Amino acid sequence: MRGEILAAAAEIIVRKGYSACTMRAVAALVDMKAGSLYYHFKSKDEIVEEILNQGIETLHARVAEAMRGLPKEAPFADRLSAAVGVHVSSLVGKDQKCMHVYEHLPPVIKRRSRKMRETYAQLWHDLLADGVASGDVDAGIDLQLLVPYFLGGLNRVPEWMRASGASSDQVAALAITTLLDGIRAGR
16 A cells, blocks of 8 residues: 555656645555554655665666676676666656656655665766776775765756657766767777
C-alpha cells in the first residue's frame, strides 16, 4: 500500500503541482479515506521526502549497476557515457514518476533529500576522480565544483527536451561531448 500511496502522490505532483498534492487528493487516488493515510505516513511532507529519496536511490542503483556492468578495464569515456546515458534515460522515462517529482517542488522541500543527493554525487565524484587518476580528466579540475555543476545540468534534461524536442540520446551525447571535449572549436 505504501508504494501505491507514493505513486499516487508522485502522479499528482507531476500532473498538477506540489500544492495540489494533499492528503485528501492522494487518498482519493488510492481509494482510501484521508485519515487512513496517516496509518502509513505522518504527513504529506513525509510522503514527498520518501518519493525524493526513493527516486535518488533508484537513480543511484541504476547508474552504479551500469558502471559495474562494464569491464574493469573499460575506458573512462565508456564509463562516463554509460553513467550519463542511464541518468538521462531515468529522468525522462515515462514510468518513473519518482524521478519527475523533483523539478516540481519548492526549494525548501528539495533540501530534504540532501543526504541522498550527496551519496549520489559521490558516485559521480568517484567516477571523475578515476578519470583524473587515469589521465583522462585534467587534474586541475575542481571536482567539488564540477560534479554539482554537471549534475545540475543533467537534472534539467526533462526541461531541455520539452523546449528543444531533442531525444534523450541527443541530450546524453551533448552532455558527454561537452564534458569530455569542451565547446571550443579547433581543438
